[in-house]
Amino acid sequence: QQQVKQSPQSLIVQKGGIPIINCAYENTAFDYFPWYQQFPGKGPALLIAIRPDVSEKKEGRFTISFNKSAKQFSLHIMDSQPGDSATYFCAASMELGSARQLTFGSGTQLTVLP
């Protein structure tokens, strides 16, 4: 029940394309949904996050769409660039005791071709 399922495992798009990465969760106790970007040899870095009281959040070229009833959320990258090539992880956070716990999806390796 604490799993976050992410798809696809890998994605290749042309420069300017709009890659879409999807995630789904089961546990309705999750109440915060961040996305992380990880470059080779680096740790994950927070990219954008959303709370379930809104259906969409946009920051620059990155947009999260959130469907609370379906328990799904997705990341869209507008006008993708070769520099966006990285691994993207969705995550879900919930309060557990007196702290918050973060559960990651399995990751999507994105390649943006020039």
Add this chain to the structure above:
Amino acid sequence: EAGVVQSPRYKIIEKKQPVAFWCNPISGHNTLYWYLQNLGQGPELLIRYENEEAVDDSQLPKDRFSAERLKGVDSTLKIQPAELGDSAVYLCASSGSSYNEQFFGPGTRLTVL
């Protein structure tokens, strides 16, 4: 401001040998995390510290893994003895509290031969 520092960045050892990883969190961050990241997978929490206290170590294989955070700052994660299946990236992260954003270090890539 310096980020989370980890060392070594890479470590190759033979099975049954001990190994230790070191993490220096961002200054002032009370919460420190150790994660395991297998190839092609997302990070999985091993242990979380609030200052010097390990408050969530339910996923730490205690038969061979141990961790400490002396004085509530730097932390060390140890494996003794290492097994082939321990080959992975070990990530350290820190945050002001568990309610704040986590900042990750670059990780230590462990290869067990």
